[in-house]
Amino acid sequence: MSHSRIPEATVARLPVYLRALNSLLDAKISSCSSEELAASAGVNSAKLRKDLSYLGSYGTRGVGYDVEYLRYQISREIGLTQDWPVVIVGIGNLGHALANYSGFTSRGFRTVALLDADSNRHGELVAGLKIRGFNELSAIVHEHGVAIGVIATPAAAAQSVCDRMIEAGIRSVLNFAPTVLSVPDGVDVRKVDLSSELQILAYHEQRKAGLAAAEGTEESA
Amino acid sequence: MSHSRIPEATVARLPVYLRALNSLLDAKISSCSSEELAASAGVNSAKLRKDLSYLGSYGTRGVGYDVEYLRYQISREIGLTQDWPVVIVGIGNLGHALANYSGFTSRGFRTVALLDADSNRHGELVAGLKIRGFNELSAIVHEHGVAIGVIATPAAAAQSVCDRMIEAGIRSVLNFAPTVLSVPDGVDVRKVDLSSELQILAYHEQRKAGLAAAEGTEESA
DNA sequence: CTCAGTTTGTTCCCGCGTTCACAAACTCTT
DNA sequence: AAGAGTTTGTGAACGCGGGAACAAACTGAG
Numbered sequence: 259m260s261h262s263r264i265p266e267a268t269v270a271r272l273p274v275y276l277r278a279l280n281s282l283l284d285a286k287i288s289s290c291s292s293e294e295l296a297a298s299a300g301v302n303s304a305k306l307r308k309d310l311s312y313l314g315s316y317g318t319r320g321v322g323y324d325v326e327y328l329r330y331q332i333s334r335e336i337g338l339t340q341d342w343p344v345v346i347v348g349i350g351n352l353g354h355a356l357a358n359y360s361g362f363t364s365r366g367f368r369t370v371a372l373l374d375a376d377s378n379r380h381g382e383l384v385a386g387l388k389i390r391g392f393n394e395l396s397a398i399v400h401e402h403g404v405a406i407g408v409i410a411t412p413a414a415a416a417q418s419v420c421d422r423m424i425e426a427g428i429r430s431v432l433n434f435a436p437t438v439l440s441v442p443d444g445v446d447v448r449k450v451d452l453s454s455e456l457q458i459l460a461y462h463e464q465r466k467a468g469l470a471a472a473e474g475t476e477e478s479a
Numbered sequence: 480m481s482h483s484r485i486p487e488a489t490v491a492r493l494p495v496y497l498r499a500l501n502s503l504l505d506a507k508i509s510s511c512s513s514e515e516l517a518a519s520a521g522v523n524s525a526k527l528r529k530d531l532s533y534l535g536s537y538g539t540r541g542v543g544y545d546v547e548y549l550r551y552q553i554s555r556e557i558g559l560t561q562d563w564p565v566v567i568v569g570i571g572n573l574g575h576a577l578a579n580y581s582g583f584t585s586r587g588f589r590t591v592a593l594l595d596a597d598s599n600r601h602g603e604l605v606a607g608l609k610i611r612g613f614n615e616l617s618a619i620v621h622e623h624g625v626a627i628g629v630i631a632t633p634a635a636a637a638q639s640v641c642d643r644m645i646e647a648g649i650r651s652v653l654n655f656a657p658t659v660l661s662v663p664d665g666v667d668v669r670k671v672d673l674s675s676e677l678q679i680l681a682y683h684e685q686r687k688a689g690l691a692a693a694e695g696t697e698e699s700a
Numbered sequence: 701c702t703c704a705g706t707t708t709g710t711t712c713c714c715g716c717g718t719t720c721a722c723a724a725a726c727t728c729t730t
Numbered sequence: 731a732a733g734a735g736t737t738t739g740t741g742a743a744c745g746c747g748g749g750a751a752c753a754a755a756c757t758g759a760g
Contacts, residue, residue: 267717269682273675277657291737300659304719311739319738320726336678337685344677351576358572361657361674366681405684406677429687430680436498436582438521446683448676453582454494455669456565456627457557459651460587461490462667463626464558466650488747512707525749532709540708541756 264335268309272332274299275306279329291322338366343402345428347419348411349374349389352434356410357385367406371398375415392419396426406430413437420447485556489530493553495520496527500550512543559587564623566649568640569632570595570603570610573655577631578606591623596636613640617647627651634658641668 278298282290292310296303310316310323316331317323333339346353349372357372372384373392382389390398398404407428409416416435423431424445433439433449441447499519503511513531517524531537531544537552538544554560565583567574570593577583578593593605594613603610611619619625628649630637637656644652645666654660654670662668 265717269679270675272682273672273678274659276678278659292739293737298659300661302719304721305717307737307739308718315739317738318726319724320728320736322737335682337681338678340685342677342681342684351579355572355576356673359673365674367674367677406680430684432676432680438495438499438519440521444687446680448680450671450673450676451494452577452580452671453586453588454491455653455671456563456583456588457494457497457559458490459627459653459667459669460558460563461493461556463563463651464561466665486747514707523749525751526747528708529710529748536709538708539756540754541706541758543707 264312268312271299271301271305271309272336274301275309276329276332276336276338279325279332282325283329288325289322290325292317295323333366336366340366342367342406343370343404344368344406344408345371345373345395345398345404345423346408346410347373347392347395347423348409348415348435349379349384350410350412353408353410354384356408356434357387370402370404373398375411392422395422399423399426399428404428406432408432408434409439410434485533489533492520492522492526492530493557495522496530497550497553497557497559500546500553503546504550509546510543511546513538516544554587557587561587563588563627564591564625565589565627565629566592566594566616566619566625567629567631568594568613568616568644569630569636569656570600570605571631571633574629574631575605577629577655578608588627591625592619594619596632613643616643620644620647620649625649627653629653629655630660631655 275295278295281298282295292303292307296306299306310328313331313335316328344367346356346369349357353372353374357369369385369387371394372387372389373395374380374389375392377391379389380391405428407423407430409419409431411419413435416433416437417439420431420433420439420441424441429444430446431439431441431448433447436451436453439447439449496516499516502519503516513524513528517527520527531549534552534556537549565588567577567590570578574593574595578590583590590606590608592615593608593610594616595601595610596613598612600610601612626649628644628651630640630652632640634656637654637658638660641652641654641660641662645662650665651667652660652662652669654668657672657674660668
């Protein structure tokens, strides 16, 4: 069986494998073992093999994987053999950075429009695109067949922007605003939460410091 | 038992609860049930209660939670009652955005330095801070007691920057560069991977499209 | 004081994900 | 051609996290 259903945890790692394979290709390496690829991707080799086995049997026992072939198969599985048009809403500091971020525009994704509520900024050029009004969203989505929307607005505006996106036909949302978005079934939301990440680090850091301080105390009583 | 050990999945949700509580406080709501708070945080109420139970018994049966009190307890558990100095390395588009991002500087975190390898940019003011040279890292870390570093450099420089951070005494790293970082034991790394998130969305989007197309076909044979 | 109503804290069970360990399959030498 | 050496793909065991369901504990009315 090939691609009947891939576990979510595996899907989340496929982009990492893909990146590792691209690095190997850049280094002119045409073949590799699961051990090498796993090291390059920062995971256990057994996990890597199991992940790849969900896609199919693309390796050769006793030999390893053909880098170019495997790269193509993962790309195809993720859906990067086609081009995904993307709209970014909210061109503040973060939206500006995203529009210019190369990893965002290259490799299967193409930013087709930048939208902002602030009409003073309309027409301004960012990353080769003119900032347009939010009311053009629906037309742009239909014209380019946009399925993925990126929200980089302040938290207060995020839910409303999200609703309008879904209304316009977008079914996948990447949310950078620090808010929980509620969406109907069939719509995917992924969030990138910068301050949460910092807080999680702080928790562990505090715990490390606490343990270090308790090192001398050991047992009480 | 209070804070002996909190599951990782719970730790990752605490910042979300904290944000929800802050919203409630802004709305002058001083008390809430697990059901309400869970809805506000976008999780199951049973999960919320179990998460909070790892911190201690801060609610009152038959009544609910005191918003202000619970907010303080979570803040304390995460470690936000103290101030965490942070350095950001790599002041390109993304680093610039991070330096200006309010969620980054407020709420327990304080950006104390912006570093960049490009000496042409040294002295430039970003978010009220002068961009400084990367060789000042160690001095800054010692002066301010920095424990958390943010990497917003290109992928090629990330590992080297990470190594120097750890050498300077940093033990928690937030990595925005699209690379796997290898670090010694005792150092925490969290990554924010923008293009991976997009690719995961693309995978699900493609799958939705595939299912919709197969809707007419149904069974083969 | 007692009883009905409410909401938390916790126990139990199930399913997913990770890892180990090994069989299957390939290459290469002799 | 046969056997030794590799490396993949997978079956099985294990542990963690999620959710339902319930007991414990509090409020308030009579």
